[in-house]
Amino acid sequence: MRLFKYISTLLAAILLVVYFFNGPSSYQTYQGKIFGTFYHVKIKSPIKNKKLGKQIKHILKLTNYQMSVFEKQSELNKINNLQADKELTLSPEMTAVLYTANEIYRLSGGAFDPSIAPVVDLWGFGIKDGQSFPTDEQIKEALRHVGFKKLHFSDVFSRVEKTDSALRLNLSAIAKGFAVDRVAKLLSDLGYEDYVVEIGGEVKAAGERSFAGSGWNIGLSNPDNKGNALVLSLHNKAMATSGDYRNYFIKDGKRYAHTISPQTGYPLDDTLASVSVIDDSCMRADALATAIMALGYPEGKTFADENKIPAIFFIREKEQGKEKFSRILSKSAKTAFGE
Numbered sequence: 001m002r003l004f005k006y007i008s009t010l011l012a013a014i015l016l017v018v019y020f021f022n023g024p025s026s027y028q029t030y031q032g033k034i035f036g037t038f039y040h041v042k043i044k045s046p047i048k049n050k051k052l053g054k055q056i057k058h059i060l061k062l063t064n065y066q067m068s069v070f071e072k073q074s075e076l077n078k079i080n081n082l083q084a085d086k087e088l089t090l091s092p093e094m095t096a097v098l099y100t101a102n103e104i105y106r107l108s109g110g111a112f113d114p115s116i117a118p119v120v121d122l123w124g125f126g127i128k129d130g131q132s133f134p135t136d137e138q139i140k141e142a143l144r145h146v147g148f149k150k151l152h153f154s155d156v157f158s159r160v161e162k163t164d165s166a167l168r169l170n171l172s173a174i175a176k177g178f179a180v181d182r183v184a185k186l187l188s189d190l191g192y193e194d195y196v197v198e199i200g201g202e203v204k205a206a207g208e209r210s211f212a213g214s215g216w217n218i219g220l221s222n223p224d225n226k227g228n229a230l231v232l233s234l235h236n237k238a239m240a241t242s243g244d245y246r247n248y249f250i251k252d253g254k255r256y257a258h259t260i261s262p263q264t265g266y267p268l269d270d271t272l273a274s275v276s277v278i279d280d281s282c283m284r285a286d287a288l289a290t291a292i293m294a295l296g297y298p299e300g301k302t303f304a305d306e307n308k309i310p311a312i313f314f315i316r317e318k319e320q321g322k323e324k325f326s327r328i329l330s331k332s333a334k335t336a337f338g339e
Contacts, residue, residue: 028052034060035068035176037200041183044194044209052190059182060199066093067175069117079160080117080168087154087161097171097178097283099157104174104287105148108303112291113262115150117170118142120260123267139265146262176202177240177286184282196234197282204238204282222325223273223314230312230327238282242289243274243314259293270296271316273325278310278333304330 026046030053032039041056066075075094082088090098104112119142122134134142145166152161176199183197184204194207196216205216215235223243232239244259259268275292279285288309292300297315304311310333315326329337 030056032057032060034064035172035179035200037176039183039197039199041187041197042195043187043192044207045192049190055186056183059186060179063093063175063179063182066091067097067171067178069170069172076169076171079162082160082162082165084162084165087159089159090157092158093178093182095157097174098151098153098160100178100281100283100287101171101174102148102151102153102157104284104291107307108288108291108295110148110262111294111303112173112287113146113148114169114171114173115146115148115167116260116262117168118145118166119262119265120170122265123260125260143265146265173242173290174283174287176200177238177282177284180204180238180282202238202240202282202286203234205234206236208235220276220312222327223316232278234278237278237280238285239276239278240282240285240289241274241276242286242293244268244272244293259290261294268294268296272297272300272313273316274314275300276312277304278336301328301330304332308332310336 026044028041028043028045028048030039030041039056039060065071065073068074069076069080071077075091078088079094101112101114105114119139122138122142145164145168147164147167150163150167152163153159154161180197180199180202181204183199184195184206187195187197188206192206194209196203196205196209198204203218205218208214209216215233218232218234218239220230220232220241242259260266261268272293275289277285277289277292279288289311292304292309292311295303297313301311301313303309309330311330312333313328313330315328317324317326
């Protein structure tokens, strides 16, 4: 049986989760705001749980408090403020996130690197918000303090040391996916089998939306919100998207997006507009999508093909002076779609 199928249609959003606005009244739905974006949870169940909304919100707030650079007392900022050769004991949640971050950092040859935070801040895409254009010297200096390998872990990632006091992490490219997985685990532990969790475009679906057994419909459209879209039927899988179309600025006619190369310290200058990755874990999909985006095209597709990663690419092209987008699938995605 195919994991998912797709059909062409028109959608008005980069990521449209169609299930939220249709379906039987026997569905439970929860929504709110977290991580500067919105979350939606839908469960196929006629039994209402009055406590569940509070439990979901508690998990999300706790994750934000642990993983956010904007929370002064967060566990993440305790790592960022840690002096070289001092040790810090990590929570089980931070252990899980940094273990996966290290895995994808090594797999991608450093393309995914949460320690790029100082350079991201220089460009105004991090904790220091607002358009900025740093000098070559500033970028070179910031890059001296970048490198996930400067973190040393012990006891199966339950403790960490830094070899560089100035090294700082930003987990925005993995924390949302982790939060999705965390809410999904809560639902599974409570006995729910058919549900979908979405935070800012990162999605995990379990079971079926209806008794027809068609999974949950997730839609993707071109990054310009125009043209034919893709609707995936997602079943016991997660999907995360990374792109350059939301957070960017233009200077002297050139586009500067928030995806920063850990090698050069400059925003990605590439035809790759977005990539969506499908995985069992939303946390892994989140990190892999960022890694592929940082690699660019065609290197990102080669990486996906070599590592058997189902990925959907939108490539920016010019036709008669107008911008358009081509959709390309990795080999694993083609296999999954039956192409």
